[in-house]
Amino acid sequence: MMFAAAAIATLVTMVLTVYRAIKGPTVYDRILAVNVFGTLTVVLISVHGFLTGRPEFLDLALVYALINFIGTIAVSKYVEYSHMGRPSGGDELGDI
Amino acid sequence: MEFPGLINYWIVVVLMMTGFYIVIAHNNLVKKIVGLNIFQVSMFTFYITMAKVKGGTAPILAEGIAQYSNPLPHVLILTAIVVGVATTALGLALVVRIRDAYGTVEDDEIEAQENDR
Amino acid sequence: MEMLLDAVSWLLILIGSAFLVVGGIGIVRLPDVFARMHGAGIIDTVGTCAMLLGLMVQAGFTIVTIKLVLIVVFILFTSPTATHALARAALGGGARPQVADSPADADAGEGDSPSKT
């Protein structure tokens, strides 16, 4: 019951985040949304473990806690320094 | 949860259609690879939904659990995911190479250049 | 004792859920990236931590709790860092924080203001 409530709250937040990821408007909003979505995934996986009564699969959530970071860093780096070594017209950040 | 029992397959089909559509209708090669990825994920989901048994849990044996989901599709898909990313990398490498050779990654522009020769 | 633990974890999970949803609304409703980061911050810190703390109370002293602690620690390390990197990228990429009265303030605060505290 308690876990179900938690899962539903997480899902609702996920939906909100996804709305932001799809809507944009800038590329940074999307990165932010993906980052938050990763955190929410961690929460949801943990909660689901308790919900089904087998909470020993938290390794998965641990992976996300560690690895999700890499994606965000990569994106930020790419966006921030993509003008480097790009011959022409590279300065636009590639988002409408 | 008590939905018509086939809806998961339909969703997989819709997902697959999306991927397929992207592969055919878009000219950008990177986008095509993304489409292939979606297609691939839809297949993965298909296998995994087939493996699910109602009332079962993850196939890691433990005391006092009688019903497990089917482990075989899990094995197949587990390896397929890693292989998938490797082949995606190969495809992306090809795209990069094509960009070097033609200066564009748009399918129709490449075709136009080919025809000009 | 059992009752007390249950009540505590209920409370924590409810707090966590509330903050998650509030953060989500913030992400949707706030006007620009920098403002939205506040919503993300709420989700990443208070929401997640309260939620996982509630789970910890449920789990008791087992390996599960240790893993949950690790998860909390990692999230507390990574997500502010990621947000920081993102804020830098956004500033470098030309996005400017929306400021209520004068746009000059925005220029003055450029550079290191998001990185410190």
Place this chain on the structure above:
Amino acid sequence: MSLMVFMAVIGFAVARLRNLFGVVMLTGIFSLTSAVLYVVLDAVDVAFTEAAVGAGIATVLMLGTLALTTSEEKTVSDNKPLLALLLVTITGAVLIYGTLDMPYYGDPTAPIHHHVAPRYLMDSAYETGLPNVVTSVLASYRGYDTLGEVFVIFTAAAGVLLIIGRPQRGRRRARRDAQWDIEHGIRKNVILRVVSKLLLPMILLFALYVQWHGDFGPGGGFQAGVIFASGFILYALIFDVDLARAVVAPRVSRFFLALGVLLYGGVGVVGALLGGNYLDYSVLARVPTDGQHLGILLVELGVGLTVAAAMITIFFTFASQER
């Protein structure tokens, strides 16, 4: 609940028709969602793999390609979409017609659950002595399959090397860029540097944990390899690709790439020499269960080595491209 996640998946899938950068971001979310979905559907190991792959490597590779090509898609051309739409709709309709004969979701009497799966579930505990059925099926019962997959990964890495891995031109420019990077780039960012230094050993340690714990919980060679490679990718991202290449020389990663496959095949050969079938580990030790343990451990190590080396090789090849 699974349905809701499903719905979300479609949501993005439709919303995918966008600019390439947004597409990559959405792919990230897509992969996160599918991982949750796999957890809900009890496929913990699969979700683990998806987590390791989708969150880090896939995104990074896509971005690498975008950086090397273009991040803007040209507008879709004129009359093609209609035709494509028609084709896709027909295919979808046919497939949906096909699903009408499928067993219902979660039906325990579905044929798939009655062929070999019961044997794996019932007997693997006695035959291999491992609680994680997925691992024992992966490494022991269906060892040939996995060997094939490892070969595919090996080949893919080799292919990437062949296609874009030639010695780069314009070294001087690369060095100048590196200089620029040191002065202005991401390396100046103290926060990032400190945090990733803290995180890096954790990631590598965790990868090793996943590798050796894979027999008992979710995890195994594939996941561990990807996580291990992610650690190096993080290093290369924060510091410098050249620096990272100095840590793991291309020669080294290529060596391990081959070594993993060799180890896998070698275990099979040793088994064959000791009188068993190829990839039958029961003969490796006096007690068959111990032999299985040893064999699975070695095979998983081989898989882990190959996957890690392949991912590192692929990433470095992409990252050190000149354009």
